[in-house]
Amino acid sequence: xxxxxxxxxxxxxxxxxxxVYEDDRVVALEDLxxxxxxxxxxxPRKHIRTTLDLSTADNELIGHIFQVAGKLAHDLGFAEDGxxxxxxxxxxxxxxxxxxxxxxxxxxxxxWPPG
Ligand code: AMP
Ligand code: ZN
Numbered sequence: 393x394x395x396x397x398x399x400x401x402x403x404x405x406x407x408x409x410x411x412v413y414e415d416d417r418v419v420a421l422e423d424l425x426x427x428x429x430x431x432x433x434x435x436p437r438k439h440i441r442t443t444l445d446l447s448t449a450d451n452e453l454i455g456h457i458f459q460v461a462g463k464l465a466h467d468l469g470f471a472e473d474g475x476x477x478x479x480x481x482x483x484x485x486x487x488x489x490x491x492x493x494x495x496x497x498x499x500x501x502x503x504w505p506p507g
Contacts, residue, residue, distance in 0.1 A: 399491035429499030440492040470498035
């Protein structure tokens with residue numbers, strides 16, 4: 393784990409968070425600053441800094457994350473209406489926490505393109 397990484401600290405239960413799902417590979421928690429009625433963060437337990445740091449060894453993990461996103465959207469009741477899975481990479485892409493994560497947004501109409 394990276395000592396100063398806020399998501400590693402959440403995963404280690406050093407910092408409280410509203411965890412809605414977890415398994416051996418990922419944790420899903422409510423975003424502190426929600427941008428939609430449903431705004432979850434799906435965070436791998438493995439500390440990966442950005443999308444650019446992924447390796448082929450992570451391919452199965454990324455597939456799993458998308459499966460979890462679909463399952464959560466379904467279980468929370470917004471799958472049929474539609475939802476968005478977002479990864480922000482690097483500062484220009486809007487990344488502010490340097491531990492790979494995917495935003496799952498739903499519960500309202502989502503405009504395109506995003507800002
Ligand atoms: P990004 O800007 O794509 O790196 O996304 C980081 C997200 O983490 C933002 O939407 C923040 O609101 C969220 N966030 C930051 N700190 C926490 C925290 N302690 N608990 C839950 N969400 C957080
Ligand atoms: Zn981390």
